[in-house]
Amino acid sequence: MRYSRQIILPEIGEIGQQKLQDARVLVIGAGGLGCPVLQNLAAAGVGNIGIVDGDVVDETNLHRQLLYTLKDCGNSKAETARKVILELNPEITVNAFSEFFTANNAVRIVDDYQIIVDCTDAIAVRYLINDIAVAKRIPMVYASIHKFEGQVSVFNYKNGPSYRCLFPEQEGLNAAPNCTDSGVLGILPNTIGTLQATEVLKIILEIGEILSGKLLIYDALHFQTQTINFSKNPKMIEKGIINGTLLLNTKKTETDLSPESFFEKCNQLGIVVIDVRELDETPAFKGDSVVRIPLGELEEYSKKLDKNQEIVLFCQTGQRSQAALNYLIKSGFVGVFHLGKGIDSLKNQI
Structure with a gap:
């Protein structure tokens, strides 16, 4: 019927x-x-x-x-x-x-x-x-x-x-x-x-x-x-x-970070944490290792980075940071991660 x-x-x-x-x-x-x-x-x-x-x-x-x-x-x-x-x-x-x-x-x-x-x-x-x-x-x-x-x-x-x-x-x-x-x-x-x-x-x-x-x-x-x-x-x-x-x-290296793994990475020495959101986006996430580089400027900024440097990326929902991660990996960077669900997944923790 x-x-x-x-x-x-x-x-x-x-x-x-x-x-x-x-x-x-x-x-x-x-x-x-x-x-x-x-x-x-x-x-x-x-x-x-x-x-x-x-x-x-x-x-x-x-x-x-x-x-x-x-x-x-x-x-x-x-x-x-x-x-x-x-x-x-x-x-x-x-x-x-x-x-x-x-x-x-x-x-x-x-x-x-x-x-x-x-x-x-x-x-x-x-x-x-x-x-x-x-x-x-x-x-x-x-x-x-x-x-x-x-x-x-x-x-x-x-x-x-x-x-x-x-x-x-x-x-x-x-x-x-x-x-x-x-x-x-x-x-x-x-x-x-x-x-x-x-x-x-x-x-x-x-x-x-x-x-x-x-x-x-x-x-x-x-x-x-x-x-x-x-x-x-x-x-x-x-x-x-x-x-x-x-x-x-190919078995992929896990590059998506959970909130817990993200905080753990951020507390490690020598990690560069890059916020690829626009400068006026909130909530803010601050720390000694955090730099704010909007996605459109990352290509130029990445030229200053060591390709062996461990890098963590994040944005609001994880989509822009995923695009940034894909670009850096294609460019030869070997230690790149991103916050899988973005800063939205941290709202109750920051």
């Missing part, structure tokens, strides 16, 4: 519904895009859903992230989203990962999921998702939003173009994202997230035309859409496969 209205569609039927029940989909990010994706996948009967998000619900999320209410503020997004969509559909299996997606945990989290849905807002994480997906030969359903505009595409689908083919990686930190929100119309991520969920269902059901090699751009303010075609770039595919395979086959 629950699925009767979609089972009667000739393109779906009972066989299609069983495909949905057997599917394993990983949703990375449970924010503006992730909420509608999760709601729609759960409602459609996707049988195994993973939710990855290290953030907590904040009041500023509520105008667009409709899985959450005011009473959820301060709680884990991943765990809260899990409870809500299980109430929507208790017949499915949902796993919550209350952590940000990083090179250290990517292999463990992705495991045997068949499709990855990119609902993040961090460019560095998208390259990581792409590389894991292309190495495992599974599709990545992508979307991003900005103010009144959004875009959707599907990468790595049946040996199709990858994220790197459309957006070649820019080296250096000036290309790294800033966590500060530039603003967004609340309904926009719900529209774009629903389009993402549609592509996921089409991939599982093997119906329709998939947005592989196509970028759909939606302008909500002027109600305009356009589709841009793009092609595979063999060099970018190869780069993604190499990066992803290294991740899959």
